Ligand code: HEC
Ligand code: HEC
C-alpha cells in the first residue's frame with residue numbers, strides 16, 4: 001500500500017518539477033562547496049603540513065620556515081634596504097639617515113631628551129633588535145621595557161615571571177635595558193619580531209601576544225570612546241562583560257590583521273617609573289591620549305611628563321609612532337581596510353594565495369597593495385599619495401617654524417627676568433603644541449593613514465604654538 005502510494009506520488013508532474021529544481025540547487029551548492037573545500041584543502045596542504053613541530057619557545061623564524069617556506073622567504077626580505085620619498089631607509093650605509101639633521105627643529109624640540117642625541121629613520125623588521133642595541137640613545141640608561149617591541153621576547157617574559165608572562169613583563173621596566181637584553185641573549189635565541197609573535201604554533205592562527213597591547217586594548221574597550229572601526233569592542237560593550245575584552249577570542253579576523261601591528265606601532269610610555277603603557281584608557285585620538293597622560297601621575301606624585309625641555313623648562317610629552325591610532329581615525333579603518341591589506345598584501349604563488357611577509361612601504365608594491373581595491377593606474381595611485389604627503393609635509397614644516405618661534409619667545413622672556421609663574425601659560429602652550437606636532441612627525445605615513453585628521457592636528461599645533469608666543473611676549477601681565 002504505502003509503496004504504491006509513494007510510487008504514484010512520484011509520478012505526479014509537480015513533484016518531478018520540484019525534484020528537478022531541488023536537484024539543480026543541490027548540484028550547484030555541492031559544486032560550490034566542493035570548490036570551496038578543494039581550495040581550502042589546497043591551502044591547508046600548503047599551510048599546515050608540519051615538517052617540524054614548533055612551540056611557544058621557538059623564536060627562531062628559520063625553524064618555522066621549514067613548514068612555511070613561502071612566508072619565511074618573504075619575511076627574510078625585510079633585510080633588503082628600500083627607500084621612498086618619505087619612507088623606509090635607502091643607501092647601503094650601516095645606519096639610516098638622521099631625522100634630527102634633516103629637520104633641525106626636531107632636535108630643538110627634543111633638547112633635554114635622548115632623542116636629541118640620535119633619532120633616525122626606521123627600516124625593515126630584520127634590523128629592529130640590532131638598531132635598538134646600537135642607538136646612541138643607549139648612552140643614557142634605558143629601561144628593559146624597550147625590548148617589548150624590538151625582539152621575540154615572550155619566552156623571556158615567561159622565564160622572568162616563573163611561567164607568568166604578564167608578571168615577567170611587569171618586572172622589566174625596573175631592570176636596565178642592558179641587563180634585560182643580556183638575559184635575552186642568555187636564553188640562546190635573540191631574534192627580531194618572529195612568527196611566534198603573531199601566530200599560534202602549528203595552527204598558525206593569527207594572534208596577539210604583547211602584554212602592552214592586551215592591557216591597552218582592554219582599557220580602550222572599557223572606555224566609552226567611539227570606535228566605529230572595531231566592531232568586536234562595540235559588541236563586547238553590549239554584552240554582560242563578565243570576562244575582560246580578549247582580542248584573541250573576540251576580535252574578527254579583519255581586526256586581528258591590524259591588531260598584530262598595533263602590538264608595536266603605537267604611542268607608549270617606556271621608562272623605569274612604571275610598566276610600559278599604551279595610553280588608550282580614554283580613546284585613541286590625540287586629545288584623548290593627551291588627557292590620559294595629563295591624568296597619569298609619576299611615582300613622585302607629579303603630573304606625567306617625558307622630559308623637561310632644556311631651554312624652556314616646559315614639561316613635555318614625547319610622541320612615538322602612533323600608526324595604529326592615526327589609522328584608526330581614517331577612512332580606510334572605517335571601511336574595514338587593515339594594516340595587512342596594504343603592508344602585507346596577498347601574492348599568488350601558483351594556485352596559492354600567500355600573505356607577503358616582506359612588510360614594507362606599500363608604495364613599493366602599489367599593484368598588490370592598492371589596486372586590489374582601487375581601479376586606477378599605479379601612477380595615479382602614487383600621485384594621490386604624493387598630494388596627501390606633500391600637503392602634510394608643508395603643514396609640518398609650518399608647525400616646526402611655529403614651535404621654534406615659541407621656544408625662542410620663552411627663552412627671551414626668561415632672559416628678561418620672567419618667573420616660573422609668569423612662564424607657566426607659555427610653557428603649557430608648548431606642551432600642547434609640541435605633543436600635536438610630534439604626534440604627526442613621529443607617525444610614519446606622512447599623513448597618509450588619515451589625511452584630514454593629520455591636517456587638523458597640525459593646524460591645532462601651529463595655532464597653539466602661536467598663542468604660546470603671545471603668552472610669552474606678554475609675560476609681564478601673567
Ligand atoms: C590603505 C593602505 C594603508 C593602510 C590600511 C595602512 N597603511 Fe601604513 N602606510 C601606507 C602608505 C601609503 C604609507 C606611506 C609609505 C611611504 O611614504 O613610503 C604608509 C606608511 C607606513 C609606515 C612607514 C613605512 C616606511 O616605509 O617608512 C608604517 C610603519 C606603517 N605605514 C604602518 C601601518 C600600520 C601599523 C597600519 C595599521 C594600524 C597601517 N600602516 C595601515 C598605507 C597604509
Ligand atoms: C614586535 C613589534 C612589531 C610588530 C608586531 C610590528 N612591527 Fe613594524 N616595526 C617595528 C620596529 C621596531 C620597526 C623599526 C625597525 C628598525 O628601524 O630597525 C618596524 C618597522 C616597520 C616598517 C618600516 C619598514 C621599512 O622598510 O622601513 C613598516 C612598514 C612596518 N614596521 C609595518 C608593520 C606592520 C604592517 C605590522 C603588522 C603586520 C608590523 N609592522 C608589526 C616593530 C614591530
Ligand code: HEC
Nearest residue numbers: 119120121122131132135142146148149264265268270321
Ligand atoms: C611600543 C613599542 C615600542 C617600544 C616599547 C620601543 N620601540 Fe623602538 N620602535 C618601535 C617602532 C614601531 C619603531 C619603528 C617606527 C619608527 O621608527 O618610528 C621603532 C624604532 C626604533 C628605532 C629606529 C628609529 C630611531 O628612532 O632611531 C630605535 C633606535 C628604537 N626604536 C629604539 C628604542 C628604544 C631605545 C626603546 C626604549 C626606550 C624603544 N625603542 C622602545 C616600537 C617600540
Ligand code: HEC
Nearest residue numbers: 061064068071072075193194195198206257260340354355
Ligand atoms: C607581525 C606579524 C606577523 C609575523 C611576525 C608573521 N606573520 Fe604570518 N601572517 C601575518 C598576517 C597578518 C597574516 C594574514 C592572516 C590572515 O589574514 O588570517 C599571516 C599569514 C600567515 C600564514 C597563512 C597563509 C598566508 O600566507 O596568508 C602563514 C602560514 C604564515 N603567516 C606564516 C608565518 C611565518 C612562517 C612567519 C615567520 C617566518 C610569520 N608568518 C610571521 C602576520 C605575521
Ligand code: HEC
Nearest residue numbers: 331332335337341342362369370372373374381384385451
Ligand atoms: C581593501 C581595500 C582597499 C585597499 C587595499 C586600499 N584602499 Fe584606499 N580606499 C578604500 C576604501 C573603501 C576607501 C573609502 C572610499 C570609498 O568608500 O570609496 C578608500 C579611500 C582611499 C583614498 C581617499 C582617502 C580620503 O581620505 O578621502 C585614497 C587616497 C586611497 N584610498 C588610497 C589608497 C592607496 C594609496 C592604497 C594602497 C597603499 C589603498 N588606498 C589601498 C579601500 C582600499
